[in-house]
Each structure stands twice: as structure tokens, then as C-alpha cells.
Amino acid sequence: MTASRRTCLALTAAFAVTYALPAAAAGKPPEQDRASILAMAGDYKVRFDMRETVPFVSDYKPLEPKRSGGYESVRVIEDRGDFISLQHMLVVEGEDKKPVVVKHWRQDWTFQPARVVVYESAGRWVLKAVPAAQRNGAWSQTVWQTDDSPRYGGVGKWAYDHGVARWQSDETLRPLARRDAVRHPIYTWYVGVNRHALTPTGWVHEQDNAKVGERDGKPVTYVHEVVVNTYEKFNGYPVAAADDYWARTKGYWADVRTAWDAAIAKDGGVRVTEEAQNGSVTGPKLMGLADEIAEGKMDVAKASAEAKALIAGAEKARPLASR
Numbered sequence: 001m002t003a004s005r006r007t008c009l010a011l012t013a014a015f016a017v018t019y020a021l022p023a024a025a026a027g028k029p030p031e032q033d034r035a036s037i038l039a040m041a042g043d044y045k046v047r048f049d050m051r052e053t054v055p056f057v058s059d060y061k062p063l064e065p066k067r068s069g070g071y072e073s074v075r076v077i078e079d080r081g082d083f084i085s086l087q088h089m090l091v092v093e094g095e096d097k098k099p100v101v102v103k104h105w106r107q108d109w110t111f112q113p114a115r116v117v118v119y120e121s122a123g124r125w126v127l128k129a130v131p132a133a134q135r136n137g138a139w140s141q142t143v144w145q146t147d148d149s150p151r152y153g154g155v156g157k158w159a160y161d162h163g164v165a166r167w168q169s170d171e172t173l174r175p176l177a178r179r180d181a182v183r184h185p186i187y188t189w190y191v192g193v194n195r196h197a198l199t200p201t202g203w204v205h206e207q208d209n210a211k212v213g214e215r216d217g218k219p220v221t222y223v224h225e226v227v228v229n230t231y232e233k234f235n236g237y238p239v240a241a242a243d244d245y246w247a248r249t250k251g252y253w254a255d256v257r258t259a260w261d262a263a264i265a266k267d268g269g270v271r272v273t274e275e276a277q278n279g280s281v282t283g284p285k286l287m288g289l290a291d292e293i294a295e296g297k298m299d300v301a302k303a304s305a306e307a308k309a310l311i312a313g314a315e316k317a318r319p320l321a322s323r
Helices: 005-020 029-040 239-267 283-294 301-316
Strands: 042-055 067-081 082-094 099-111 115-121 124-129 139-144 148-154 167-168 173-174 188-198 202-215 218-233 268-271
Touching: 005 139, 029 082, 042 202, 082 239, 099 239, 099 283, 115 139, 115 173, 124 239, 139 202, 148 173, 148 188, 188 218, 239 268, 239 283, 283 301
Parallel strands: none
Antiparallel strands: 042 067, 042 218, 067 082, 082 099, 099 139, 115 124, 115 148, 124 268, 139 148, 167 188, 173 188, 188 202, 202 218
8 A cells, every 4th residue: 555545544534533423422323224325326317307486586587497317327435334425427428429427426424423514605615513412313415516525515314204215404505506607696505405315216316495695785585496306227328438437537536535525624614716617616627637537648646646736725724714
């Protein structure tokens, strides 16, 4: 094992302690919960359905529903018992008809977390303490953007009544999704509830979002939105392309995750400039380095060094609390 890899593992272990209670205190996670989370891994045909429903200001007209779809492979990239990480990868058809893999979002699940990364304000994410009563028997789900920078986190419990395995988060703040950000709307963030439920053919990810902004110096809800993203098991697309991409780039992305974890643990949060087109200002460069690795144009060590420098530059020395 190289010195850099030992450092990587040490930082990851330290960060896990920050996020989760020690195993002896936390207790063993229920196997039914673990099975429900692991069941979301697989190959899927995905349908994204986003609908603004009820306006709450008189001069706002809800947008027409937006629907899209594609193919997505979800892989378990880490499982430590009380921590499970699922990486999503979109597979689309390129201009030359060859498959193109786009690293998509990542969801990390932690049993009885002591703290969770949450979105606080524009370009700012912080580690928030989870009260003992709230974390008892609960899981946090932390969602990360395509470049592994943070997006949002929430806490909730898996439930199994009425014949459905489902998890629902508490109400959390979230940055605008690209579909909204590129329009430069009058609202500036979401207040949302996140649900995951298993279905006979896969699973569904549902969101109830309030789209919020400021008017006359006060927060205002402009409209509610319902999002239903369905994942149906399907492997009639170039699944091998997703696995090949991950095999080539997983070492690099492990280094990127460690760099973000270290930045967040160091200052109790992180600042990353948000961009309408890319989500985070670090996105194009970090994704581009991975593409160069996948294409055989750059080795992992060099790309990881560039990525670490970029992430370190995204959040300079002063602790968040001093700003």
C-alpha cells in the first residue's frame, strides 16, 4: 500500500468518526434497513417527472411539467455495515452512437449519525449536529453532486408498514437544481422533503419542494413542486460502459471524495461557488480530469494531485464560523 493511499484511508476513517457515532454506541443497524438501501443498486431505466403545482404568490404562474429519462447504473462503492455509499452513473448515446458515461449523483447512508452535511445558504454547506432523540434508529442520507461536492443531507427512519419499504427525510434546504438554475428564476433555494421507496420493479425517489426566495426582504414561497423519479430494473443498454468507466476512474474519485471530506472536517463545512450550468464551480475541471483518465490521457496520481489542489483552493484557510 502506498503512502498516499494510507493517508487517504486514514482521512476517510477520521471523517467517518466525525459523521457517525462509534459502533458500540450506535448499535448495529437493522438488516432490513441495510437490505432496503442496498436494493437501490442495479441497472435501471429512469424517468424524471417534475411538476410545479400550487402557486403561493398572486403573480406567479407554475411552469409546464418537465419530463425526461435515460439509463442509470447504481453501484455500491462502499459498505461498512453502518455506512453505505451508492454511486449513480448515467449512460447516454453520443453523437457517434457510442455510449457516453456521465458520473451522476452519489448517495451516502449513515446509521445514527452524529452530524450531517446540510446546505445552509448560497455556496455554503455546514456540518449540523443531529440530536440524540432524532438520530436514534435513524439514517442520514447525504447527496453529493457530480463532482462529489456536497448538495444536501437529511435524516429519517425506514418504515415498513402498509406493505412498502420507505424512508423519508426531515425538511431540508437545498440549492437549485440545474433545470431551474439555468433559467435564473425569482426563487433561489428549495425547502424539501426527500422520500425513497422500493417498488416491485425497482424503486422511486420522490421530492416535495417549496421553491423559496426573498421578496421585500422576507422569505417567500413562490410555488410547490412534486418530483417523481422512477427507477425500473432494465439492462438493455450498454451497462458495461458504466462499469468500465468506474473501473478506470474509481481510484481518482476515491481521492476526490477524501479531499472533500478533509475540507469539510477541517472547518466544519465548506464554501463552493454555485454555477447555474454546472452546479458547482469545481464541476467542469473535476469531471474533465476523470474523463481524461477514462480515455487514457492522464494517470490517476497526476489527476488526483490537480483535484486536491483545486478543492483546497475552493475553501481557503479561515474557518466558516469566522466569516
